[in-house]
Every structure is written in structure tokens, then in C-alpha cells.
Amino acid sequence: MGIEIIGTGHIFEKSVREVRESIHRGTPDVVAVELDGSRFRGLAAQGFSMDFQEGELDFRSLLGNVLRGGSLPVFIQSLLGEMQRELGKRYGIKPGADMCAAILAARDVGGRVLLIDRDIEVTINHLLAIPLKEKIALFTSRDKDLEVLVGLMGSNLENLLEEEILVEVMDSLSRNAPGLYNALVDERDRYMALQLDDFRKANPDSRIIAVVGAGHRRGIKRYLEKLGRGYEISLRSLVSMRKTPIYSVVFLIFAVILTYIITKIRFRRK
Numbered sequence: 001m002g003i004e005i006i007g008t009g010h011i012f013e014k015s016v017r018e019v020r021e022s023i024h025r026g027t028p029d030v031v032a033v034e035l036d037g038s039r040f041r042g043l044a045a046q047g048f049s050m051d052f053q054e055g056e057l058d059f060r061s062l063l064g065n066v067l068r069g070g071s072l073p074v075f076i077q078s079l080l081g082e083m084q085r086e087l088g089k090r091y092g093i094k095p096g097a098d099m100c101a102a103i104l105a106a107r108d109v110g111g112r113v114l115l116i117d118r119d120i121e122v123t124i125n126h127l128l129a130i131p132l133k134e135k136i137a138l139f140t141s142r143d144k145d146l147e148v149l150v151g152l153m154g155s156n157l158e159n160l161l162e163e164e165i166l167v168e169v170m171d172s173l174s175r176n177a178p179g180l181y182n183a184l185v186d187e188r189d190r191y192m193a194l195q196l197d198d199f200r201k202a203n204p205d206s207r208i209i210a211v212v213g214a215g216h217r218r219g220i221k222r223y224l225e226k227l228g229r230g231y232e233i234s235l236r237s238l239v240s241m242r243k244t245p246i247y248s249v250v251f252l253i254f255a256v257i258l259t260y261i262i263t264k265i266r267f268r269r270k
Contacts, residue, residue, distance in 0.1 A: 003196055003208045003224065004028075007217030008098040016050065016101045019211050023105035030203070031106035032114040032196060032210040033099050040115055043096060048104055050097040102211040116195040116210065118188050122239055126187065128249050129242040130179035135251050170215055189219030191238045196220070197227040 006022055008015035023031060035043070094100075106113050174181040196210060212220060227233065 001205060001207050003032075003200060003210055005210045005212060005217050005221055007214035008211060009214055012098075015098045019098050019101045020105045023102065023109060023111070023209055026207065026209055027109045028106075028111050028209040029206040030112045030114050030199070030208045031102050032116045032192075032199070032208060032212075033102050034117045034192065034212040034216065035099055035115050036117045036119050037115060038120055039096075039117075043100055043103070048100040050094055050100050098211060102209075114195070114199060114208075116192045116212075118191045118238065122241065123183060123188065125241050125244065126183040127180070128244040130183060130248070132245070132248040132251055134177060134179045135248065135255065167218065170218070185215060186219060187238050189216055190223050190233050191235075192216065193220045193223035193227060194233045194235060194238075197224060 004022070004026065006019060008019060033040075103113050170181075170185065173185070192210075192212065196208065200206070200208065210220070223231075223233065
């Protein structure tokens with residue numbers, strides 16, 4: 001049987017409704033979600049609640065933990081998660097509510113939940129390994145495409161769910177920041193497509209609905225089609241940890257912290 005792929009916005013109520021309705025209507029045997037084990041456990045610890053949790057990120061504690069030799073990926077993941085949380089507040093929905101809705105709907109129809117995303121620590125490691133030159137160019141660029149993207153994100157993020165706009169945004173990102181695009185989008189597209197293809201081959205009679213971020217839908221579909229024609233994807237290159245020069249790591253930490261601060265200030269003014 002085929003695989004139905006639903007592309008969602010992680011902070012939009014309409015995505016939650018679409019996910020829930022599609023799974024209840026399709027009654028799949030398997031619901032694949034864009035989560036790895038650690039993020040799944042984080043949502044499970046909150047009972048897959050779609051309500052905002054009280055409290056804010058303890059930035060000083062996190063930074064102090066990193067300076068004492070703690071996990072850098074956890075630090076970066078926490079900051080990125082908090083930025084998404086601020087965006088979620090703007091739209092009145094908790095980030096990750098789409099994945100929670102998928103998991104709960106799978107339970108409703110008696111379906112199995114399949115985690116298909118790459119380990120977040122590997123993704124952040126590959127992000128840290130992006131050449132310093134590209135990181136600097138990304139934050140100093142005056143490229144027209146990037147200005148359009150920033151303007152769009154500042155006005156109505158729900159527009160990003162429109163297929164035509166989403167394709168334009170992804171193409172712009174791949175042109176202007178190929179390393180970033182590969183680490184955050186293309187590598188994960190390949191990884192998730194491979195997980196789905198392996199499961200499909202082992203369970204050819206299973207009905208599968210995959211719930212992923214809208215930015216991954218096109219890439220996953222493309223790689224699934226290629227895999228169906230005999231294309232090979234190297235799993236090793238997608239999951240191996242890479243060396244990260246210290247100066248490149250320091251710059252990215254600075255950039256993420258700066259973006260986090262700007263995000264907090266910007267949305268508190270609204």
C-alpha cells in the first residue's frame with residue numbers, strides 16, 4: 001500500500017485539525033511522526049498535552065551547564081525550542097501539538113506509532129559542522145530572497161503552508177545556505193524517507209500515514225520515489241557525528257543566543 005504524507009505547521013491549529021481528521025478518516029495501521037526518541041519521550045512526559053506548560057526557559061542555568069561541560073546539543077535544542085514556543089504563543093498553540101495530535105489519533109484508531117526522524121543530537125552536530133564562512137554569510141546576507149523570507153515570516157507564518165510559497169522558501173534556503181539546508185532539511189528528508197521505505201518493504205500490506213513538517217513533505221516524497229526505483233541512500237553518512245571546529249561552534253552559539261534574545265524581545269512587544 002502507499003504512504004500518505006501530511007505536511008504540517010508545528011504551531012498552527014489548522015494543522016492539528018487536519019492531522020486528527022486525516023487519521024480518523026484513513027484509519028491507518030501505522031502513523032509515522034517526525035520525532036526521534038528523545039523528543040517523543042519529552043512529549044510523553046507531558047502526557048502528549050497540547051496545552052502550554054507553565055514557566056519559562058532557565059537560560060542562565062542552561063548556559064552555566066554548558067560552560068561546565070554539559071551537553072551543547074541540549075542547550076541549542078532548548079533555545080530553538082523556546083523560540084518556537086514564542087511563535088506558538090502568537091498563534092495560540094503549543095509547538096509540537098501536531099505530533100501530539102497524530103499520536104493520540106493513532107491510539108484512537110488502534111494504529112502503531114513509528115518514530116522516523118533522526119536523533120536530534122546528530123542533526124545539531126551536523127549544524128555545528130557547517131563551515132564558519134557560511135554561518136557568517138547567512139547572518140550578514142542582504143540577498144533579496146532572504147529579505148522576502150524574513151518579511152514573510154514577520155507577517156503571516158501560516159502562508160508557509162501554501163505549497164507554492166513553501167517551495168520558494170525551501171529553494172531560497174538551499175541556494176543561500178546549502179550547509180544549513182542539508183543539515184536541517186535534506187539529510188532528514190533522506191533519513192525519514194529511508195525509515196518509511198524500510199518499514200514499507202517489511203510491512204507491504206500496512207496502511208501508513210506520515211505526519212511531518214510541511215518543509216519536509218516534498219523532499220520525502222521525492223526520495224521515496226527514488227528509493228522505489230532502486231536509488232540507494234547511505235545511512236552511515238546521515239547518522240555519523242562530525243568534527244566541529246571550536247571557532248565555528250562559538251559563532252553558532254553566539255548567533256543562536258542573539259536570535260533567541262531578539263525573538264523574546266520582538267514577541268513581548270506584540
